[in-house]
Amino acid sequence: MKEFLISLLQNQILVYTVMAFVPLAFVVPFALFAVWWERKISAHMQDRLGPMRTGGWHGWSQTIADIGKLIQKEDIIPAASDHFLFKLAPYIVFTGSYAAYAAIPFSAAYVGSSINIGLFYVIAISSLVVVGLLMAGWASNNKWSLFGALRSAAQIVSYEIPAALALLAVVMVAGTFDLQEINRLQGGWFWHWYAFSNPLLFLAMVIYFVSSLAEVNRTPFDIPEAESELVAGYHTEYGGMRFALLFLSEYANMFAVSAIASTLFFGGWNSPFGNALTGPWWGLIWFVAKGMTFIFIQMWLRWTLPRLRVDQLMYVAWKVLIPFAFVIIFGVGIWTLVVR
C-alpha cells in the first residue's frame, strides 16, 4: 500500500500523513458502530429494544446524533482543576490507544508500520494510556475521579504483566515479534492458527483475553469506572468533546486488544478455509470479523457478570494469571524443544 501511495502522491511526507490517518478512518466509524452495537446487544439481553428511532432502521444513527450533541456542548473545565493537565489528559489517552494501530496488520497488504518489533511496540505504546488516565483523575481535583484513576493505574499495570507473558508464549513459538510475520506463519486452514494448533497457546489466549478485559476496563474488571461506586471514575468531570475523546479511546482500545488477540491466536487476516476467500480485501474482512467476535464477547460478558472488588482483582492478576502464564511459558519452551 505504501508503494502505491508513493507512486500516487510522489511525496514521502504526504504519504506518511495519509498512512497515519488511515486507521482513524477505521477507528471512528468503528467506535460509532460499537457504541450502537453495544446498546443493541445489551438491550436484547435485557428484554428491551434499545435505540429504535434515530435514523429509521433500529436507530442506526443514534451514536452519530450523540456525537453531534457532544461536539456542540459547552467545554466545561472545573475551576479547581489543574487546567493544563485536565486538557492534556484526553489527548494522551487517545494517543496511547491510537498509536497502537500503527503496527496492527489489518490485511496482508496493509500495516501502518511493518516494524520487526511490532508486538513489543504495541504492548509498550498502549501503556501510555495509563499515564493519561492518572492525569485525568488527578487533574479533575475530584476524590471520586482520583479513586478511579488510582484503581485504573494499579489495574492496568498489574494486568499488563500476564498479558505480556501470554503474548510471549506466542513469540516463543513464532520466533518473531513482527506481527505480519506471525500472521504469515499461521496461514492455511484454521487448525494452523496458534490457538488451535497448540493447547498451551490456547490457554495463553484465555489468559491474554482475561487480562485484556482488565486492560480496557471491561466487566468484570470495570472497577476504575464502576458506575455504582465511583459514578464514572476518572472521567466524572469531563464533558462534551473531551469526554467523547476518552470514550472514543476506550472503544479504540477495545478493538486494539481484540485485534492483537485475533492476530496472535486466530490467524489475523488469514482465511479459516485454507486458500479459499483470501486476498487483501478478504483479509481485511476476516481480520475485522475476528476482532468483532472478540468485541462481542467483551460486551456479552459486560452485560452478564457482576464486578470484582479491587483486592479480588489484584488477586486474580498476581496469584492466578501470572503463575499460570509462567507455567505456560515453561510448557511452551519444552514443547518447542520436543516438537522441533
Next chain:
Amino acid sequence: MITTATTDGPTIRRTETIPGLRRSLRAHEMIVNMGPQHPSTHGVLRLELIVDGEIVVDVIPHIGYLHRCFEKHCEHMTNYQQVVPYADRMDYVAAMSNEFGYVVAAERLLGIKVSDKVEFTRVIMAELSRIASHLIALGTYGMDIGAFTPFLFCMRDREHILDIFETTCGARLLYNYMWIGGLSHDPPASFKDKVRDFCRYFKPKINELNELLSYNKIFIERTAGVGVLPPEVAVNYAVSGPTLRGSGVQWDLRRNDPYSVYDRLQFDIPVGKGIKGRVGDCWDRYMVRVEEMAQSVRIMEQAVEMMPSEGDVQSAIPKRIRPAAGEVYARTETPKGELGYYIVSDGTASPFRVKVKAPSFVNLSALPAMSRGAMISDVVAILGSIDIVLGEVDR
C-alpha cells in the same frame, strides 16, 4: 463545626472536628461524601465516608433530604382516612404494605372487624407488594455489585404485579386502596385468576434469578462474608425484616405477632444460614429475600383459594371515624421489616399523633457497625443488602 479549643496566649488555636466523629482525622485519612447524588445510595442519602485509601474507617449516614413531615401532616388531616394516601408515600416501592399497617392500627383503635374477603384481598395485595419490593431490592442489589441485566429482568416481572394493582385500584405506584374498614374497590371478577396466573408465571423466574445472579461466582465473592451482622448485634440495633432474618434470627411478625389472617396461612420463615460465608453476611440477607418471594407466592396461592368471592368490601367502613380517646400501637411485617404505627386519639376526627417506626430507618442505623473496616465497594454492597427506601427513612 469549628470549636475554639483554647484561647490562651495571643493566638487562638482552632481545632477542626467533624460532626459525629469522635476524633479528628489522621493524616492519611480522607472524607468522601457518597451522595446525596450517587447511584448506589438508593435515593437521597448522604454517607460521609472516612477512608484510608480504599478502606473505610467510619461511615456516618446523613439523612433528612427527603423529609416530608409525614407525622405532622397526619395531625392536620380532617379525618383518619386521609392519612392513607400519605402512608403510601413512605415506602413507595411497597405502598400497599404501608397502607396495610396503618389500617390495621386504625381498625384496632376503632375496634372494627373486617370481613374475610377484605382480609384475604389485603393479604394478597401485601404479598404482591412484598414481591414487588424484593424484586426492586434484588435487582438494584445486582446493579450495585455491577450486574446490570438482573435488574431489568426483575423489573419485567414486577410489571405483572403492577398490572394486577392497576386492574384492581387503577394506580400503579401509590394506591390509596386499603381504607379503614374496607377497600376502595371491590376486586374485579378476574382478580383470582390474575393472581393464580402470576403465581404460575413467577415461580420459575426465581430460579432464573438464582442462575443469573445468586449463584454467580463473582457475586458470591463480592457478598459472602461481607458486612457481617452477628445475631446479637442485629438484635441490639433492633433491626428487623430480612436484615434481621439474614442474621439467622427467626423473627417475622406475620408469625410472631399475627395480624389480619396470617395465622390461618402456612408459610416458612427463611433465615440466613451462612452457606456461602458467615451468618449475617450480605449474601444471606440477599438470599432471605429470594426465599421470601417463594414464600409469598405460597401465601398467595392459599389466600386465593380461601378468599370468599361474595361480599361487600365496604360494609365495615364507618360513616364517621371518631375513635374514643386512647392510643394504639400496631406493627406489621412490611418487606423492609417491622413497620409500627403508634396512633394517639384525643376523641376528635383527626389523629392527635401518628408516630411511625420505620424499618428502613432502624436498619440504616446498623450500617456503620457493618461497614467499619470494609472497602468502599463493600459499603455499596452492604447498603444495598439492607434495602432502604429513603421515603421511609426520612418520612
